[in-house]
Amino acid sequence: MKPLEHLQPQLPAILKDLEAIVTLEAPSYDLAGLDRVARWIAQHFSPFGPLEREETPNGPLLRVSLQGSGRKVLVLCHFDTVHPVGAFKEPWKVEGDRAYGPGIYDMKGNIVQLLWALRTNQALGLGRPQLELLFTPDEEVGSMASRPAIESAALRSDLVLVLEAPMGNGDLKVARKGVGQYRLTAHGKPAHQGVEPEKGINAIVELAHQIPKIVAMQDWDKGTTLGPNVIKGGTTSNVVAALATVDIDVRVWTMAEAERVEREIRALQPVLPGATLSVEGGLNRPPMEPTPASTKLFEMAQRIGAEVGLQLGPGRVGGGSDGNFTAALGIPTLDGLGLFGEAAHQLTENVYIPQIPARIALLCGILDELSRG
Incomplete structure (x- = not known):
């Protein structure tokens, strides 16, 4: 069975995980809220490998190491949001084909995407590379406390995948200002x-x-x-x-x-x-400038995306992410691999439910191919 076929009937369970993490509101600098999300992440990701928690002035930073084969891959996620607690009258709402909530698109939903990609590859016997997962608490405010850990992890890796939101049309991000x-x-x-x-x-x-x-x-x-x-x-x-x-x-x-x-x-x-x-x-x-190696990484993702019905282009965006740090070190970096949605940083922030399985399947395929070198 292919990942997309496996994932489509799992959508109700995926949405339950999505609701659970999104309703744990965690604005930047809200140490109690960030701690609650960190505990949720630890509970769900520690079964995959050893988990380390590091306390920083801006909140807990989590690192999970997963054994695998092939390339050494760093996956970057952040779990702080820009929305103050209570900004959303309903911190979780499903309306039509959209799910709404604080940070659901940028980028708590993408942590759930990663969780289900790992679960799916494990269930289907697919490969995974040597993985280091880094979950940071302060990306929205400049990653001042997290930057040393991000750069150190990047230097241990062959490449970096950043689970930030994609472009507004669904494209991946190959360049950032x-x-x-x-x-x-x-x-x-x-x-x-x-x-x-x-x-x-x-x-x-x-x-x-x-x-x-x-x-x-x-x-x-x-x-x-x-x-x-x-x-x-x-x-x-x-x-x-x-x-x-x-x-x-x-x-x-x-x-x-x-x-x-x-x-x-x-x-x-x-x-x-x-x-x-x-x-x-x-x-x-620093700017995230495309390189031949990062372009090759994008082309691999583009091909895998086409296999699950996603037409992905190479996007360029004016906003920064933690991928800027890793790309500046010369490590091939691909950004914008998260769930498709809209309205980042707005009170209508949402993800598009029908495309969730395909976006997870995209990540499944990337991890499987990277496990083969």
């Missing part, structure tokens, strides 16, 4: 705005000179964007503003562009006499 966060601070001098404004140096005015320079660093043809999206400054309206900051979101497809933007931001010079500038931050997720 790098993400940077900068803060530019203008330092001026306070003075009484009514009595002696000429003795002050207005930091807000200095930033007004700098922001057009920041926007001019964009390169639309190369997909490089800079968003000066948060600005703060001053104290009261009758005091010349002595301090002002602007937070800048940077997105780039290539490290070459990341390095150019870094140089140009650091090279900014003040315009107002006496004003000074300081820069904090930098690139926090």
